[in-house]
Amino acid sequence: MGRTLFLALGIFLTIACSVTGLVILPNWQFQGLKPVTKKDGVKYPMPYFGDNHKGRAEYISHGCIYCHSQQVRMKGYGADIRRGWGTRRSVPRDYIYDYPHQLGTMRTGPDLANIGARQPSRDWHSLHLYDPQITSPGSVMPRFYYLFDEVKQGESPRAGAIKVPDGYPNRGSVVAIVPNERGEQLIAYLKWLNQSFPLPEAQQ
Numbered sequence: 001m002g003r004t005l006f007l008a009l010g011i012f013l014t015i016a017c018s019v020t021g022l023v024i025l026p027n028w029q030f031q032g033l034k035p036v037t038k039k040d041g042v043k044y045p046m047p048y049f050g051d052n053h054k055g056r057a058e059y060i061s062h063g064c065i066y067c068h069s070q071q072v073r074m075k076g077y078g079a080d081i082r083r084g085w086g087t088r089r090s091v092p093r094d095y096i097y098d099y100p101h102q103l104g105t106m107r108t109g110p111d112l113a114n115i116g117a118r119q120p121s122r123d124w125h126s127l128h129l130y131d132p133q134i135t136s137p138g139s140v141m142p143r144f145y146y147l148f149d150e151v152k153q154g155e156s157p158r159a160g161a162i163k164v165p166d167g168y169p170n171r172g173s174v175v176a177i178v179p180n181e182r183g184e185q186l187i188a189y190l191k192w193l194n195q196s197f198p199l200p201e202a203q204q
């Protein structure tokens with residue numbers, strides 16, 4: 001009986017310490033985090049809205065997280081800042097509107113926490129998502145061609161179309177592409193990702 005009690009107490013303490021350390025303390029520490037406002041009135045972070053909100057759902061449903069993280073490690077913990085993935089480390093405040101968060105654990109591709117600052121071009125994102133081989137030959141990233149309408153040779157031009165480069169080997173009769181609704185939303189989300197706002201708790 002004495003042993004059973006000892007064992008039960010051990011199990012209880014293990015679970016209690018884990019819940020306290022991993023759930024209760026972090027919640028208590030971070031639940032009061034609010035956006036900060038600069039002198040000019042600009043607030044950061046801002047809640048997702050409209051297209052970038054819907055694009056976030058596309059990002060989740062396409063499983064981009066299985067190859068991309070969204071967290072910049074501080075200097076001394078990796079080469080993230082040297083690689084140009086951000087100007088400062090990521091901190092909890094960056095994620096107060098991020099639910100479910102997309103921190104990720106895999107880095108088959110580059111970190112995307114600041115892709116909106118690094119690559120703000122709709123045309124670049126369109127060509128890259130349509131076929132990564134156009135912008136990044138040799139890339140292992142899959143094609144997301146179904147997020148685009150194709151404009152073939154002889155078809156009338158369309159507003160907002162992006163020309164597919166002549167030298168692209170799989171070009172076939174496709175002369176241009178136009179992001180469809182889901183494509184525009186995903187691109188809006190990618191352009192929104194930007195943690196370059198200076199936060200007092202992330203000076204490095």
Ligand code: HEC
Nearest residue numbers: 059062063064067108109110115132136139140141142144
């Ligand atoms: C199988 C792994 C894989 C998946 C899944 C994947 N990517 Fe990538 N991604 C990569 C690799 C590798 C690169 C680097 C080469 C390149 O630019 O294509 C990359 C590059 C990128 C870049 C350019 C980053 C930069 O710094 O230039 C963006 C933006 C991007 N991916 C977005 C996405 C989005 C959005 C999704 C989901 C719709 C996605 N990726 C899914 C592997 C992946």
